Amino acid sequence: MLRIAALGEVVQGVSFKFLDAGGEMAAAVRAYDWASTSLGPIEEWGASLRTAVGMMLSSAFPKCIVWGPELVTIYNDAFRPILGDKPEALGRPFSEVWAEAWETIGPIADKAYAGVATFIEDFPLVIDRHGYPEQAWFTFCYSPIRDAEGQVVGMMDTVIETTGKVRTEQNSRLLNAELAHRIKNILAMVSAIASQTFQSAESKEEAKATLTQRLSALGKAHAVLVEDSRSGASVRDVIEGVLSPFSNFGGRISIEGPPIDLSPRQALSLGLAINELATNAVKYGALSDDRGRVAVSWKVGTPSSDEEFRLAWEERGGPAVSKPKRHGFGSRLIEQALAGEFNGKVQTVYDPLGLRCELSTSMMNVRLDAADPAEPHAL
Numbered sequence: 001m002l003r004i005a006a007l008g009e010v011v012q013g014v015s016f017k018f019l020d021a022g023g024e025m026a027a028a029v030r031a032y033d034w035a036s037t038s039l040g041p042i043e044e045w046g047a048s049l050r051t052a053v054g055m056m057l058s059s060a061f062p063k064c065i066v067w068g069p070e071l072v073t074i075y076n077d078a079f080r081p082i083l084g085d086k087p088e089a090l091g092r093p094f095s096e097v098w099a100e101a102w103e104t105i106g107p108i109a110d111k112a113y114a115g116v117a118t119f120i121e122d123f124p125l126v127i128d129r130h131g132y133p134e135q136a137w138f139t140f141c142y143s144p145i146r147d148a149e150g151q152v153v154g155m156m157d158t159v160i161e162t163t164g165k166v167r168t169e170q171n172s173r174l175l176n177a178e179l180a181h182r183i184k185n186i187l188a189m190v191s192a193i194a195s196q197t198f199q200s201a202e203s204k205e206e207a208k209a210t211l212t213q214r215l216s217a218l219g220k221a222h223a224v225l226v227e228d229s230r231s232g233a234s235v236r237d238v239i240e241g242v243l244s245p246f247s248n249f250g251g252r253i254s255i256e257g258p259p260i261d262l263s264p265r266q267a268l269s270l271g272l273a274i275n276e277l278a279t280n281a282v283k284y285g286a287l288s289d290d291r292g293r294v295a296v297s298w299k300v301g302t303p304s305s306d307e308e309f310r311l312a313w314e315e316r317g318g319p320a321v322s323k324p325k326r327h328g329f330g331s332r333l334i335e336q337a338l339a340g341e342f343n344g345k346v347q348t349v350y351d352p353l354g355l356r357c358e359l360s361t362s363m364m365n366v367r368l369d370a371a372d373p374a375e376p377h378a379l
Helices: 002-015 023-031 047-058 077-083 099-113 163-200 204-227 235-252 264-283 329-342
Strands: 063-067 072-075 118-128 133-146 152-161 253-256 293-299 308-316 345-351 354-362
Touching: 023 047, 023 077, 047 063, 047 072, 047 133, 047 152, 063 077, 072 077, 077 152, 099 118, 099 133, 099 152, 118 163, 133 163, 163 204, 235 253, 235 264, 235 293, 264 293, 264 308, 264 329, 264 354, 329 345, 329 354
Parallel strands: 253 293
Antiparallel strands: 063 072, 063 152, 118 133, 133 152, 293 308, 308 354, 345 354
């Protein structure tokens, strides 16, 4: 009896040797009730399975073993971050663990079970590991695992997530394309501003001063785009940037509205329009005396819907307002160019109590219009 007990201890010690240096997941594998799966008790695992699991657990590279016709999952410490907040995957069918992506990766697993390895770089998948669908990319290899007789009994998933790298490459391409697009747009705007300014100015001095101010406003609007990490800029940032030279008016200018982003072209057009309105207010309107005030406000609807976006410039308390005898470039810029960029309407009301200028359009016309990356394969 002592001989049998001693022999049993030796056999048991040898059978668990493959779990040495396996990290936290080795302990989890040791403690798991494998008898409840098709793999059977861990003491009875065959040499092929023990060897494969031992190699996988000892690796610092993310790896997962899928075993048998039921696709039982065993994974190492490095694989755990890829699972995120998914329910515990150990011992569960691989097809169940990745049910949301199985339509895509299932055929690749079938190839491995048929004896054909597959290596794919930056493969796009929509997965759910934090309670919501998430676009991610992976470089991985599904390779068959064979027993001593050469039969395929499982597969090894060797994988690394490349989502960060792919996103960075996409952003780089978008930024380069956007830079070229912005330069083209800015040069066109500068040309139009210069041409219209010199045509409407009564003297060279007036033309020079007006052109300088308009180009400065264009530069401030563009600076907001450059400083913003997104492809466009927020309404508030554009307005505050353009109105910064008028800071000496203190609390007489109020700005109020919810967060919303504009495309680069819309941001530039809005910046130029706000500059024209502010300049006019200083010369003739509410900011030309010590009593007047200006309120800039906007309201938004549901993004990409037919609901209304409305932005208003309203002056009160200044000198009596009358309609100008002629429409200069500034008026045309506000009423035509701004309306065109937003595919909406601009209405200017010369109320004796104060000028009011209002832009209205639908929310589907207020958006970041940078080109989207090519659509990845998704479920």
